[in-house]
Amino acid sequence: MSMKLLTSAVFAGLAAGLIAALLQFSFVTSSLLEGELYEAGEKVHFAVDGTPQSPRGGAEVDLAAEPVRYGLTVAFNIVTYTGFGLLLVALMALAETKKLTKITPRQGLIWGLAGFVAIQLAPAMGQPPVLPGSVGAEIGPRQAWWLATLLSAGLAMWLLAFGRGLWPWLAIPLLLVPQIIGAPVLDTYFGVTPAELAASFAAMSLGYSAAGWAALGFFAAYFYSRQEA
Amino acid sequence: MERDDMTTQTTTQTAAIARAATSTTGIVAAMAAGLLLLFLSGYAQATILHDAAHDQRHAMAFPCH
Numbered sequence: 001m002s003m004k005l006l007t008s009a010v011f012a013g014l015a016a017g018l019i020a021a022l023l024q025f026s027f028v029t030s031s032l033l034e035g036e037l038y039e040a041g042e043k044v045h046f047a048v049d050g051t052p053q054s055p056r057g058g059a060e061v062d063l064a065a066e067p068v069r070y071g072l073t074v075a076f077n078i079v080t081y082t083g084f085g086l087l088l089v090a091l092m093a094l095a096e097t098k099k100l101t102k103i104t105p106r107q108g109l110i111w112g113l114a115g116f117v118a119i120q121l122a123p124a125m126g127q128p129p130v131l132p133g134s135v136g137a138e139i140g141p142r143q144a145w146w147l148a149t150l151l152s153a154g155l156a157m158w159l160l161a162f163g164r165g166l167w168p169w170l171a172i173p174l175l176l177v178p179q180i181i182g183a184p185v186l187d188t189y190f191g192v193t194p195a196e197l198a199a200s201f202a203a204m205s206l207g208y209s210a211a212g213w214a215a216l217g218f219f220a221a222y223f224y225s226r227q228e229a
Numbered sequence: 230m231e232r233d234d235m236t237t238q239t240t241t242q243t244a245a246i247a248r249a250a251t252s253t254t255g256i257v258a259a260m261a262a263g264l265l266l267l268f269l270s271g272y273a274q275a276t277i278l279h280d281a282a283h284d285q286r287h288a289m290a291f292p293c294h
Binding site: 072076082084090094097208 | 252253255256257258259260262263264265266267269270271272274281282284285286287288289290291292
């Protein structure tokens with residue numbers, strides 16, 4: 001692997017991972033913790049006493065209370081974004097080698113947003129981000145659908161950006177077919193968490209990853225275009 | 230003299246071929262490394278990895294359990 005690709009991916013993964021972790025603690029983790037209260041049965045929605053309500057809140061992010069847990073969240077944000085960063089700079093290098101484009105930081109922002117659509121948004125339409133306390137279909141088929149969907153959507157992004165002739169039109173079936181086939185789901189609802197909490201968690205997760213991907217694309221392109229091969 | 234020129238030319242060609250090869254190899258290697266990291270952070274089911282990556286997997290909507 002060339003040093004240029006490695007260093008741009010590592011710097012970009014570090015920057016995007018730290019930004020993402022900060023956003024996660026600010027906007028995502030508290031609903032995750034609240035979901036765990038329902039998962040563990042410490043809070044019960046639609047309790048047996050007949051009340052249709054349960055009080056909002058009850059779980060705050062306390063970095064000092066669980067330093068290992070939150071430290072690992074930071075670490076895995078960095079690992080994940082470095083992983084995606086390596087794929088992103090490899091594709092950027094491929095696009096430049098094939099003389100399809102010249103990478104600039106601003107263009108990197110668009111690469112990042114395209115990555116968000118392919119890796120987060122397209123799979124999330126079939127398998128929304130799940131709060132703890134949700135029960136899903138069997139893991140194997142779900143992972144298979146998820147992987148097939150993001151590969152198909154990733155190819156669609158590439159064709160939209162660089163396809164010639166009629167190739168970009170192929171993006172439409174590539175984006176549609178996984179959703180028409182549909183992700184594996186159970187035929188019953190098992191959720192024990194309030195619908196509002198799950199919806200807010202799903203929307204916040206997508207926003208968090210959109211910001212993370214935009215940052216990753218920008219920094220990957222910035223470090224990539226600064227270095228000579 | 231002629232021999233020197235030929236040697237220089239050959240060296241340049243070899244270097245050019247090596248550079249092109251490194252670039253393709255580099256791209257493939259970067260992809261492989263990226264996939265390995267993502268397998269660990271998002272896909273592997275080993276309990277210790279799953280627990281460590283738990284919050285982040287939920288936030289990234291990786292299908293993890």
